[in-house]
Amino acid sequence: MTSTQRLSRAEARAAMTAAQGLTSRSDRPPESVAAEHGCLRTLGGVDAYLALHDRAPGLRRAAIDAAVAEHRLQVVPAMRGCIYLVPRDEVPWALRLADQMSRRRNQREQEKAGIAAGELETLGGTVVETLRRQGALSPSGLRSALPDGAVRSLGDAGKKLGLSSTLPPALREMEFAGAIERALEGGRLDSERYVWRATEENPFAGVDGLDDPAAVHRHFAARFFTWAGLATVDAFAAWAGLGKRDSRAAVDGLGLVEVTVEGEGDYLATEAALAASGAGGGGGGGGTGLLPFIDNLVHLQNGPAVFVDPEHRDVPVPVWGRGQRTTLGDARHMSFRSLVADDRIAGFWEYDPDAAAVVAGCFAAPSPAARRALEERGAALARFLRDELGHGRSFSLDTDDHLRRRCGELRGLPVVWIAPAD
Numbered sequence: 001m002t003s004t005q006r007l008s009r010a011e012a013r014a015a016m017t018a019a020q021g022l023t024s025r026s027d028r029p030p031e032s033v034a035a036e037h038g039c040l041r042t043l044g045g046v047d048a049y050l051a052l053h054d055r056a057p058g059l060r061r062a063a064i065d066a067a068v069a070e071h072r073l074q075v076v077p078a079m080r081g082c083i084y085l086v087p088r089d090e091v092p093w094a095l096r097l098a099d100q101m102s103r104r105r106n107q108r109e110q111e112k113a114g115i116a117a118g119e120l121e122t123l124g125g126t127v128v129e130t131l132r133r134q135g136a137l138s139p140s141g142l143r144s145a146l147p148d149g150a151v152r153s154l155g156d157a158g159k160k161l162g163l164s165s166t167l168p169p170a171l172r173e174m175e176f177a178g179a180i181e182r183a184l185e186g187g188r189l190d191s192e193r194y195v196w197r198a199t200e201e202n203p204f205a206g207v208d209g210l211d212d213p214a215a216v217h218r219h220f221a222a223r224f225f226t227w228a229g230l231a232t233v234d235a236f237a238a239w240a241g242l243g244k245r246d247s248r249a250a251v252d253g254l255g256l257v258e259v260t261v262e263g264e265g266d267y268l269a270t271e272a273a274l275a276a277s278g279a280g281g282g283g284g285g286g287g288t289g290l291l292p293f294i295d296n297l298v299h300l301q302n303g304p305a306v307f308v309d310p311e312h313r314d315v316p317v318p319v320w321g322r323g324q325r326t327t328l329g330d331a332r333h334m335s336f337r338s339l340v341a342d343d344r345i346a347g348f349w350e351y352d353p354d355a356a357a358v359v360a361g362c363f364a365a366p367s368p369a370a371r372r373a374l375e376e377r378g379a380a381l382a383r384f385l386r387d388e389l390g391h392g393r394s395f396s397l398d399t400d401d402h403l404r405r406r407c408g409e410l411r412g413l414p415v416v417w418i419a420p421a422d
Contacts, residue, residue, distance in 0.1 A: 004258040004266075011277040012230060012261040013307060013343035015269065017287025018276035019229030020055075020297045022340060027058035031072040031087045038227035038296040039086040039094065042075055044192035044396025046389050047292035048085045053384055054289050054377070061388040065187050075182055075189075077175070079220070080241035085189065092178070092203045093219050096210045099176040101241055110169060113158040123170040126150050128179050128198050136183055136197035143167060171196060178202040190389065192396045217242060217250035225251075228300040229276065230259055230269035235302040264306055288366075288373045289340040290349045290358065290381055293320070293394040294333070297340065303332045307345040312363055317348075318409065335406060337394075341366035341374060349378070350407045351385050351392025353400040358382045361410050 007015075017023055021037045030052050034040060037055055040048045053059050067073045071088055078084040078094035081102050086094050110120070130145050131137060143151055151167045158164060174180045178199060185193040209215035217240070224236050237247035256268040269277075291297060298304045305313060305328070313329025320333040328334070328345070339347040339360055347362035358378040366374065385392045392403055 004260055005269075005274065006260050006262070007230075007267075007269075007274075007277055008262045009264065009306075010343065012259070012264065012267065014287070015229040015273040015277035016297065016301070016307075017289075017340065017343045019227060019270075019273055020287075020300075022055070022287035022289045022297065023276075025055055025057055028056045029072070030056070030059055030064045030067045033059075034073060034085060035087045035089070036227075038223070038300065039078055039084040039090060040296070041294045041299065042083050042085050042189060042192075043294065043394060044190065045293070045394040045398055046190050046385065046392060047294055047394055048189045049384075049389060050290075050292035050381070051295055053381070054291065054295075057377075057380055061188075061384075064189065068184060068189065069187055075184060075194075079239060083192075088203075090223075092207045092210055093216060095176055095178065095203065097216050097220060097240070100213050100216065106169065106172070109161045109163065113154045113161055113163050115154070115166060115169065119152075119166060120170045120173050123150055123166055124174040124177070124179065127167075127170060127174055127196075131180060131196060131198040136195040138185060138193070138195050139167065139171070142196060178204045190391075190393070214246075214249065217246055218253075221247070221250035222254055224300065225254065225256060225268065225270055226272075227296060229273035230261075230267045231300060232265070232267055232302075235300065238302045239300060261306075263310070286369070287340055287343045288370050288377065289338075290360065290374065290377050291338045291340060293335070293337055295338065298338060298345075303330075304334070304338060304345050305329045305331075307338075307340070307343075309344060309364060315363055315413070318406075336410065339374065341370040346370075348410050348413070350410050351382070351403055352407050353392060353403050356382065356386045358385075359407050359410060361413055363413065 033052050033055050040051050042048050049061060049064060052064055073085055073087060074091050075083060075085055076091055076094050077098035078086060081098050084094060126146060134145055137145060151165050153165050154163050163169060180196050181199050182194040183197055184191055185195050204210055220240055221236060224239060225231060233247050233251055237244055256270060257274060259267045259269045261267055308328050313327060315328040316325050317328050317331050318335040319326050320335045336348040337350060338345045339349045346364040346366055347360060349358055349360040352359050358381050360374060360378055
């Protein structure tokens with residue numbers, strides 16, 4: 001690493017929003033957007049669509065669905081074992097990371113459930129043969145298609161571990177082996193219903209380094225800092241699900257620049273991020289966006305605080321999935337969707353299902369140029385949600401009533417302006 005440089009908050013934010021494609025949007029294939037700005041969390045809602053559309057406004061839902069159907073993008077287990085939408089080239093690395101992180105836990109659960117050595121491999125081979133013969137099948141369809149007695153109930157011991165039978169762990173083992181892959185039932189990303197199919201080509205074939213955990217960690221460390229622009233080792237550890245020692249080892253040798261950000265602390269940055277920051281008079285800045293619930297701009301920084309001016313970090317926000325509240329400065333996963341203006345989080349937005357419109361609220365006044373850009377983005381986003389996706393729900397358990405409640409909470413905030421976009 002080179003000697004430490006200093007950046008203002010504005011310069012650091014400019015680097016981050018530029019790395020995330022919020023300053024120079026362009027029409028690109030969806031797999032290019034994911035490759036340049038990061039693998040995307042999928043939660044059974046519209047978030048992955050919105051993240052792609054925000055960075056390439058010309059993208060249509062049909063083009064995104066086609067990229068998945070044609071294997072240019074795939075839905076696989078990845079960081080922390082969570083399901084992500086990833087470019088095809090990242091599939092073997094994502095699967096191997098998820099496998100490495102869950103292998104010991106899975107083996108313990110299998111032993112506790114009474115699964116015999118070799119039992120899952122035998123069932124897995126039968127699964128692959130069945131899928132090759134019959135094509136893609138849902139889990140229930142696959143169970144019906146398998147020979148009688150191929151799947152064994154795991155009884156009460158398995159139920160305590162969340163394993164009703166040997167089929168789910170066998171599917172997991174075959175996915176991690178690259179023999180089968182999941183596809184989206186109905187072909188849409190706003191679903192958590194999958195079908196399974198045999199792979200045409202094992203994704204691990206010809207890829208070196210996958211059996212070395214340290215190499216896998218380095219691979220994702222390099223990707224992470226390219227996508228984030230600048231971030232901390234702790235943020236990388238939280239995103240990848242690695243311990244601090246493994247995270248630090250993965251980052252060493254990447255050629256990152258040590259940076260101190262005014263009022264925020266120490267970061268590591270890529271040379272490209274420093275150029276985009278405008279440090280030394282090079283320009284930069286101006287990022288705007290109406291971000292989905294989980295967006296890489298915030299997700300890669302382990303929370304929104306760095307994008308929030310200190311005077312607004314006490315703004316109360318709901319915590320996703322917990323029914324609690326926290327402050328914007330302390331949040332990790334908030335229920336509100338972020339509004340970015342002038343490279344900072346300056347408010348929130350939501351989709352009103354009754355008006356079929358975007359409602360946006362700012363607690364920090366945007367510049368005139370940012371406001372115009374947000375109004376245009378809001379109108380385009382409302383059309384995309386209304387006409388192409390048909391709803392604005394963020395995750396599989398989200399409902400229109402939840403959207404209405406969040407709209408009400410947003411309208412109750414002390415905002416500078418709230419503007420529905422037609």
